Amino acid sequence: MGIKVRLDKYLSDHTELSRREAKAAVRRGRVSVDGETALREDVKVLSAQEICIDGKKIEAEQYAYYMMNKPAGVVSATRDERECTVCELMEGIHRELFPIGRLDKDTEGLLLLTDDGALAHRLLSPKYHVEKTYYIEYEGLLTADAEARFAEGVDIGEKKITRPARLKRKQDGQAFLTISEGKFHQVKRMIACVGGRVTYLKRLSMAGLMLDDKLAAGEYRRLLPEEVETLRRAAERGDGQSYGKEELLCGKEREDTGNLPDMGGV
Ligand code: URA
Numbered sequence: 001m002g003i004k005v006r007l008d009k010y011l012s013d014h015t016e017l018s019r020r021e022a023k024a025a026v027r028r029g030r031v032s033v034d035g036e037t038a039l040r041e042d043v044k045v046l047s048a049q050e051i052c053i054d055g056k057k058i059e060a061e062q063y064a065y066y067m068m069n070k071p072a073g074v075v076s077a078t079r080d081e082r083e084c085t086v087c088e089l090m091e092g093i094h095r096e097l098f099p100i101g102r103l104d105k106d107t108e109g110l111l112l113l114t115d116d117g118a119l120a121h122r123l124l125s126p127k128y129h130v131e132k133t134y135y136i137e138y139e140g141l142l143t144a145d146a147e148a149r150f151a152e153g154v155d156i157g158e159k160k161i162t163r164p165a166r167l168k169r170k171q172d173g174q175a176f177l178t179i180s181e182g183k184f185h186q187v188k189r190m191i192a193c194v195g196g197r198v199t200y201l202k203r204l205s206m207a208g209l210m211l212d213d214k215l216a217a218g219e220y221r222r223l224l225p226e227e228v229e230t231l232r233r234a235a236e237r238g239d240g241q242s243y244g245k246e247e248l249l250c251g252k253e254r255e256d257t258g259n260l261p262d263m264g265g266v
Pocket of ligand 1: 102103105107184186187188
């Protein structure tokens, strides 16, 4: 039958209204439940009911999914006592979103946020080997065998060596790296293993989704239905397979060419 929630909470969960704005909308008679104007904001409602604002039905989505172009200087957390968090950048969103995984404070780029705990859990699970591609700027000279070593797996001081990863150098001091796990500071530690020091890091893609280049640093947008579907597929595979254009980095052919970043003609 579903869970009953207060009308004002329902409105703020499923529209851009804040809780206070939702209460005001009810008091002004703008909201109806099953065709009757709602008189109180604390009335309990079910998502199966027809709830309208200004005569327009609210389509209740169970979960929300966003992508953000994370700027440097904010932490990938919901709350933090000292630092600004990515969730604080999403002021207008009245859902309890959390980031799917973490980027370091100084890392920029694609961060996915949701309130769908089950999907997030799968995308982060080591079993699913979800791929992430990073653009890197670094100091130092990478060893000539860096590509081969990353393909084999390198020792970054964890219990196991890293899973096979693909490195593509762009020009001196710039490269792309695709990994399929998420160890602490993994990219920085891998690059250090082959003689470099990361000076700039940006995530370009994750689980087959590419960062929308129309999003300036700090901006975010809802995922399109087909993008949510791409995430669901990534979370269903659990077979470690990647899919998308970055396959070209290692010259493998795959049928499914997704919308992945331009890797500089590779
Ligand atoms: N690897 C890193 O070193 N930092 C990040 O933020 C993400 C991956």
